[in-house]
Amino acid sequence: MSAPVQKNLAIEGVRKKSGNRARNRLIMAMSCFIGIYAVIGGRLVYYAMQSGEDAGYSGPAVQNLASRPDIVDRNGEVLATDIKTFSLYAEPKRIVDPDETIELLSTVLPDLDWEATYRKLKGGAGFIWIKRGLTPKQQSQVMALGLPGVGFRTEKTRFYPGGPTASHILGLVNIDNQGIAGMEKYIDSQGLTDLQSTGLAAQESLEPVRLSIDLRVQHIVRDELVQALQRYRAIAAGAVVLNVKTGEVLAMGSVPDFDPNNPVNALDKDHLNRMSAGTYEMGSTIKSFTTAMALDAGATLKTVFDASRPLRFGRQTIRDFHGKGRPLTLTEVFLYSSNIGSGHEAQLVGVDGHRAFLKRMGLLDRMETELPEIARPVEPKVWKKVHSMTISFGHGMMTTPLQTAVGAAALMNGGKLIQPTFLPRTQEQAAQVAMQVVNPQVSEDMRYLYRLNANAQGGSGKRATVQGYRVGGKTGTAEKVVGGRYSKDVRFNAFVAAFPMDDPTYIVLTIVDEPKPEPGQAAATAGLNAAPMVANIIRRSASFLGVKPDFSQEAAPMLVSYDAAIND
Structure with a gap:
């Protein structure tokens, strides 16, 4: 074979050998890539099959980190805020010895439920909560144990610097930082929940x-x-301070209450917000509306009602607690809190007119405000004359103390009913939602009667007076139903007051549920307990409310005016 032919064969052999090598390398590279993707795909399939078992692992991650806005008072003081806390979780599949894990954890968390925790650890879940809301010290102690399969997540927890001070207003959040009561729940209803769900x-x-x-x-x-609560050995007490010109609630409380930082007793029936979520027969405070109704129907301060004898309706008899046994002017009916006179006032408008007036005053419908805990008033299904007579002096109808205060505000501010608010509101904004329910002259007459009742010698509200602040108001001592009958020894007391009476700006209403007589006292009527509570609140808070004392106006001119009104 010639030399050129041999050379060509050699070259061709080299080319075939190098081509085989390249092809083998390509096949190996492709095999590697296929293998890698096969492993990845296999793991994905595995995780997909395990997703149901480990669903709890990723559940709390976003929601528990959702923030809430601070809640502040009208002056910017913080009432509620978010703080970071630590929550302890476990991955049961990584825990070798559940018994030892629980035993060690209990040295830091002595209240740990052994049985429940053991069931969770043996349940096969991929993620479980062991305890939420640990303190930094507890977190540090658990970390020092060095337990495998146990870890922490940082969460947001609601903190209330004032503790129980405004608990019924602020409300509560649950373990996932979601509002479930009070203004916290209202805030969620205004779009916060949607922001949290979208991570915004x-x-x-x-x-x-x-x-x-x-x-x-x-x-x-x-x-x-x-x-x-302690002084009168009562089962409950409450109060509200309301701006009569704007409807703003400046303060509201009900005790027993709870600490929203540790709300273990928040749902106890004795810890409800009695001011807005409880309905009661408000006793003689309702006579404020009966008297205003008579004035609105055409009566005057000098109109005379025959209170010389009891009113009888079938087997029921209406008597006066301290009857005068003579005809009384409208002013005296209010001053002496005459049940008989109030019954005659109701007769001026009739049964239908009576109910219509109370409905107009907002006492028969569920109140509209931001607070979710609002009770619906209770009234007779069918009003009869006897119902009208008893309701005229505060029995036979139940409404909330807050509604009573709102209605009283309308009698003081010129006759405008303004639904209450727990958010700031100007007088201009209030004017847009106000409803004229009585004429201004009725309001002027009621201001006179309130002031008179707190200053006249026989007035039931004299213990609510605070020198320099021109306080006026009306007591209410209602017998409570015990065993289906009214008890003369078990009472629900209230006092509704306004000040300063020359230009009423605030309503203060107090309640005392089942008070007992103080040592040395034979009775426990509203004038002896609810009225002094009003005086104490006004005396201590008037300066914060911007009301300056005025000692130039004394009671004497009012008494002279009263004598002229009833004797003229």
């Missing part, structure tokens, strides 16, 4: 929610309620 509720992007509450006045109110 970042702390830095949320503006504080400002309330109408004045923390200084709120503290005074609660302090007086706690003292009253």
Whole structure:
């Protein structure tokens, strides 16, 4: 074979050998890639099959980190805020010895439920909560145990610097930082829940929610309620301070209450918010509306009603607690709190007119405000004449104390009913939602009667007076139903007051449930307990409310005016 032919064969052999090598390398590379993707795909299939078992692992991650806006009072004082806490979780599949794990954890968390925790650890879930809301010290101690399969997540927890001071107003959040009561629940209903679900509720992007509450006045109110509960050995007490010109609630409290930082007793029936979520027969405070109704129907302060004998309806007889046994002017009916006179006032308008007036005053419908805990008033299904007579002096109809205060505000502010608010509201804004329910002259007459009742010698509200602040008001001592009958020894007392009476700006209403006589006292009527509570609240809070004392106006001119009104 010639040399050129041999050379060509050699070259061709080299080319075939190098081509085989390249092809083998390509096949190996492709095999590697296929293998890698096969492993990845296999793992994905595995995780997909395990997703149901490990669903709890990823559940709390976003929701529990959702922020809530701060809640502040009208002056910017913080009432509620978010703080970071630590929650302990476990991955049971990584825990070798559940018994040892629980035993070691219990040295740091002595209240740990052994049985429940053991069931969770043996249940085969991929993720379980062991305990939420640990303190930094507890977190540090658990970390020092060095337990495998146990870890922490940072969560947001609601903190209330004032503790129980405004608990019934602020309300509560649940373990996932969602509002479930009070203004916390209202805030969620205004779009916060939607922001949280989309992950847009970042702390830095949320503006504080400002309330109408004045923390200084709120503290005074609660302090007086706690003292009253002890002083009068009552089962409950409550109060509200309301701006009559705007409808703003400046303070509201009800005790027993709870600490929203540790709300273990928040759902106890004795800890409900009696001011807005409880309905009661408000006793003689309702005579404010009966008297205003008579004035609105055409009566005057000098109109005379025959209170010389009891009113009888079938087997029922209406008598006066301290009857005068003679005809009384409308002014005297109010001053002496005559049940008989109030019954005659109701007869001026008739049964239908009576109900229509109370409905117009907002006492028969569920109140509209931001607070979710609002009870619906209770009235007879069918009003009869006897119902009208008893309701005229505060029995036979139940409404909330807050509604009573709102209605009284309309009698003081020129006759305009303004639904209450727990958010700031100007007088201009209030004017847009106000409803004229009585004419201004009726309001002027009622201001006179309130002031007279707190200053006249026989007035039931004299213990509510505070020198320099021109206080007026009306007592209410209602017998409670025990065993289906009214008891003369078990009472629900109230006092509704306004001040300063020359230009009423605030309503203060107090309640005391089942008070007992103080040592040295034979009775426990509203004038002896609910009225002094009002005086204490006004005396301590008037300066914070911007009301300056005026000692130039004394009671004498009012008494002269009263004598002229009834004797002229």
